[in-house]
Amino acid sequence: MTQEQTIENIALTELLDKVRSFRASKHRLAQICATDLGDKYELLYSFDLQGKLTSLRTYLPIPANHSLAPGSAGGPTTDATHPHLQSISSIYGASILYENELHDLFGIQMDGLAVDFHGNLYKTAIKYPMGSKKAPTPTCETK
Amino acid sequence: MATTIIPFGPQHPVLPEPVHLDLVVEDEKVVEARPSIGFIHRGLERLAEKKEYQEFVYVAERICGICSFIHGQTYCQAIEEIMKIPVPPRAQYLRTIWGELSRLHSHLLWLGLMADGMGFESLFMHAWRIREKVLNIIEATTGGRVIFGSCKIGGVRRDIDPDTMKTLLAQIDDINKDMHEIVNVFLSDRSVKARLVGVGTLTKDEAYDLGCVGPMLRASGVSQDMRSLGYAAFNEIKVEPIVRTAGDSYARCEVRCGELFQSVNIIRQAAAKIPPGEIAVKVTGKPTGESITRTEQPRGEVVYYVKANGAMNLQRFRVRTPTFANLPALLKVLQGCDLADVPMLVLTIDPCISCTER
Numbered sequence: 001m002t003q004e005q006t007i008e009n010i011a012l013t014e015l016l017d018k019v020r021s022f023r024a025s026k027h028r029l030a031q032i033c034a035t036d037l038g039d040k041y042e043l044l045y046s047f048d049l050q051g052k053l054t055s056l057r058t059y060l061p062i063p064a065n066h067s068l069a070p071g072s073a074g075g076p077t078t079d080a081t082h083p084h085l086q087s088i089s090s091i092y093g094a095s096i097l098y099e100n101e102l103h104d105l106f107g108i109q110m111d112g113l114a115v116d117f118h119g120n121l122y123k124t125a126i127k128y129p130m131g132s133k134k135a136p137t138p139t140c141e142t143k
Numbered sequence: 144m145a146t147t148i149i150p151f152g153p154q155h156p157v158l159p160e161p162v163h164l165d166l167v168v169e170d171e172k173v174v175e176a177r178p179s180i181g182f183i184h185r186g187l188e189r190l191a192e193k194k195e196y197q198e199f200v201y202v203a204e205r206i207c208g209i210c211s212f213i214h215g216q217t218y219c220q221a222i223e224e225i226m227k228i229p230v231p232p233r234a235q236y237l238r239t240i241w242g243e244l245s246r247l248h249s250h251l252l253w254l255g256l257m258a259d260g261m262g263f264e265s266l267f268m269h270a271w272r273i274r275e276k277v278l279n280i281i282e283a284t285t286g287g288r289v290i291f292g293s294c295k296i297g298g299v300r301r302d303i304d305p306d307t308m309k310t311l312l313a314q315i316d317d318i319n320k321d322m323h324e325i326v327n328v329f330l331s332d333r334s335v336k337a338r339l340v341g342v343g344t345l346t347k348d349e350a351y352d353l354g355c356v357g358p359m360l361r362a363s364g365v366s367q368d369m370r371s372l373g374y375a376a377f378n379e380i381k382v383e384p385i386v387r388t389a390g391d392s393y394a395r396c397e398v399r400c401g402e403l404f405q406s407v408n409i410i411r412q413a414a415a416k417i418p419p420g421e422i423a424v425k426v427t428g429k430p431t432g433e434s435i436t437r438t439e440q441p442r443g444e445v446v447y448y449v450k451a452n453g454a455m456n457l458q459r460f461r462v463r464t465p466t467f468a469n470l471p472a473l474l475k476v477l478q479g480c481d482l483a484d485v486p487m488l489v490l491t492i493d494p495c496i497s498c499t500e501r
Contacts, residue, residue, distance in 0.1 A: 121180060
């Protein structure tokens with residue numbers, strides 16, 4: 001059985017206004033998902049209202065000089081070449097885990113994040129394992 | 144007042160799986176909880192890009208060791224929706240029966256862990272004794288106890304013959320009787336109530352705004368259950384969500400207890416209505432398109448996003464598990480609680496961390 005759902009394509013600049021309108025109409029944040037398309041990330045924000053799922057799809061361009069080199073250990077990644085995305089945590093507080101995940105797995109720099117784990121939500125052997133350009137795999141040194 | 148930070152987990156007697164909380168404590172009150180996960184991140188979403196889409200059902204089932212069947216089922220539903228595969232009605236009913244058996248054993252596991260967490264050892268043993276009977280049914284009908292391996296794209300791998308179904312229903316009656324006895328203790332015992340009533344209250348608005356799902360949401364008065372979307376056989380078997388309004392730990396326990404009997408009722412209805420016929424259709428071709436699919440796991444709504452571009456491997460596979468959605472609410476209820484109540488509150492969301500981290 002097909003579940004009732006719609007996906008609305010919007011410009012990145014419209015995102016916050018759209019999310020505010022969902023908040024005003026009492027939608028529940030169901031999930032945030034990113035997909036690496038090579039030159040950009042496809043972002044999908046899904047909201048539920050009484051069983052009906054509505055998703056917003058927008059694209060975040062990846063800068064041409066983007067490089068996902070590891071940041072300082074345990075510290076925030078402030079590399080200016082990382083793609084930046086405005087957080088929706090001021091509108092939906094529950095987005096903090098999704099947005100920290102976007103940072104930790106994809107290397108997307110979140111701006112205005114209410115609770116920033118500074119890259120410590122996921123402990124991965126490879127930094128940003130789902131990002132478009134992978135950091136080098138760590139190697140073990142033997143004596 | 145001076146604050147102290149107490150590390151809680153990742154190894155702790157009440158935690159079946161690793162999650163870490165830094166508890167900022169003033170005297171005996173928790174003023175803030177800072178979570179840290181990622182101890183068992185397995186990169187399963189990335190693995191979808193390397194496995195063939197039909198083969199990936201096995202991986203989806205292994206996202207979680209408790210709600211494994213429903214993970215496999217949700218993944219299959221997502222692919223079936225993209226490829227417009229008509230799943231035989233009998234397979235839909237079989238999926239419903241196994242899904243509800245999964246809910247039974249998951250809730251009984253939770254009740255046992257809850258009893259163990261509050262030091263009620265005999266109740267813990269009784270809950271798990273009954274759970275063992277559910278696992279025996281699952282083993283008899285699928286060959287597996289936790290990972291069934293019985294769901295596949297286009298249907299299911301195994302059928303339940305009429306004799307086995309009759310035995311199953313007799314065993315379910317026995318389990319139902321046993322469950323009444325322990326649920327009576329969970330909901331009436333003075334010591335259980337002392338630990339749960341009024342502890343970790345989440346209002347209806349808070350639960351909704353924090354994105355809660357499943358029993359956590361329903362215990363705060365929001366009537367939402369993804370089974371009402373009508374997947375599998377739920378378009379013919381109607382489910383009325385079990386809802387409580389108190390929003391405390393006791394209400395969450397009440398909801399799960401109520402869902403035990405609801406699952407028994409669904410299994411009986413499915414067994415009575417199951418139509419004869421094929422249990423699977425042959426699947427050929429490669430998927431192109433995308434789908435967001437939701438089902439109701441024991442812990443709440445799970446969201447699967449699957450995107451395929453005509454290759455044998457998926458372009459994107461994303462899972463948002465119920466525990467992931469319930470973590471912000473956990474942090475909320477921990478604020479201002481007594482330090483001694485932290486283990487109970489962590490348990491009341493029924494945390495499944497391996498699910499969460501994928």
